[in-house]
Amino acid sequence: MKTFRIILWSAVGLAVVVVLALFWTTSQQRSSTAQTGLLSNPIPLEQPGDGASSGNRPMNGSPFSLIEANGEPITEAAFAGRPTVLFFGFTYCPEICPVSLYMLSTLIDDLGDERGDLQAFFISVDPERDTPEVVQSYISPFAHNIRGITGDLASIEALAASWGIFVEKVPLDDGDYTVDHGASILLLDRQGRFRGAFDHRDNPVIASEKLKLILAL
Amino acid sequence: MKTNMTAPVTGLTMGLAMSLTLVTAATAFGEDMHQHGVMISDAWSRETTPGARVGGGYLTITNHGMKDDRLVAVAAAHAGKVEVHTMTMKDDVVVMRPVENGLTIPAGDAVKLAPGGEHLMFMKLSHPHVADEPFEATLSFEHAGEKVVVFDVLSMRESMARMVDTDDHHDSTDHSKEHHNQ
Structure with a gap:
């Protein structure tokens, strides 16, 4: 006992x-x-039934060293201090990418004065074909709202993976290739932390509310 | 040299003449008898940004014939290559693949290529798709022959409205998908 x-x-x-x-x-x-004045819930913006699943998305992406579409180098430092929107895509994408860019740009336009210091980036998942010039041209109708990023494939794949964005180069029978890629539009707070996502299938009203929420954080 | 040059030209001319005949024949049958051939409707594309390498094309293909037909090739003057692609979303991942061996159009049925699903992929564009500037493409069917189709080009804003419209009609889209995914 x-x-x-x-x-x-x-x-x-x-x-x-x-x-x-x-x-x-x-x-x-x-x-x-509490010290940083942020909500304790890391993903406060998600709504049930969202098209853009963010279930297991990491809160922080990895550091990176890439090229902005204007030819200048860009690192993770560009995301600090401003609410930031990220979208991964490529110029051989006939539907989802232009539609997503148009949706995002229109939402930002519609914010008007509420836009504040919000910034948005289109990151090419096909940097071998998408040179800075090609990316700049591709986003030109949205250049007042969205900046382009490209660079070397390995770095972009690492960056995408760090945000939980799927990217896979897929060879096709004719020797060409396509790139399967995550289409979620990621919303980061001023500390560069993931706070929510939407995609082109979502109701623009809900997407707009999410943009306003990262502006308010 | 001269014979080498004229042969292809003659071939081309004959080909053109034959295509025109086929197109006329198919159209006549389709419109007058609704028993043979395929009918194309609602062909459209969205404007492309200057740097876009590709443009999407959408349309509805109705087969009034008694046997299945296949869309085997598409050609357009402004595109170096045109393919039929499937597009699916697996969770949040966009997966796009060329359709191998042509797109089957079942007899007595319609296949709708619409946003969120199958589309024509116009590649190697020599110039962008510009809103309100329609372009032509030639669709080649296994049985119905060639058909010249005019694609309206919608602005991004108009195309977004069209996508919403498509979402409202899931039934017809899903119906058409059942067939060519077999």
Whole structure:
């Protein structure tokens, strides 16, 4: 019986230590969130039934070193301090990419003065064909709202993967290729953290509300 | 050299003449008898941005014939290559693939190529699709022969309205999908 009691109390003691450790960790996370004045829920903008699934999307993307469509180098530093919208696509995309860019640009136009310092980027998942010049030309109707990014394939694949965006170059029978890619439009807060997503299938009214929410964060 | 040059030209002329005959024949049958050939309706594309390498084309193909037909080739003067593509969304991932061995148009049925699904992919564009500037494409069918189709080009705004319109008619789109996915 004595041995049993010792084991029992040791187990209770261990459980208390574990609970205290968990509590301490959680409260540390809460206070760091509170200091930056952000909501504790990492994905506050998602609505049930959204086309753009964001279930397991990482909160932070990886650092990167790429080329902006205007020829200038660009890094993750460009995302800091401003609410940022990211969309991955390519110029061999006849429907989803132009429609998504048009939708995004129109939503930003419609924000009017509420637009604030919101910025948006189109990142090519086909940098081998999409040179900076090609990307710049492709986004030219939306250039007042959306900037282009391209670079080397490995870096772009790493960046896309870090945001949970699927990218896969698929060879076709005729020697050509296509690129399967995630079509979610990602919304980042001023700290460059993922806060929500929508895509071209979503109701523009809901998408617009989501844009306003990252502006308000 | 001269014979080498004239032979293709003659061939081309004959080909053109034959195509025209086929087109006329198909149209006449389609309109007058509704028993043979395929009918094309609602052919449109959306404007492309200057840097776009490709443009999408949409249309409805109705087969009034007694046997299945296949769309085997598409050609357009401004496009180096035209393919029929499927487009599906797997979760949030866009998956686009060429349709191999032609697009089947079942007898007595219609196949609708519409946003969110199958489309014609106009590639290697020599000039962009400009709103309100229609273009022609020649569709070649296994049985119905060649048909010249005029595609209206819609502005982005108009095309968005058309997409919403398409969403409202899921039934007909799904119906057409059932057939050529077999």
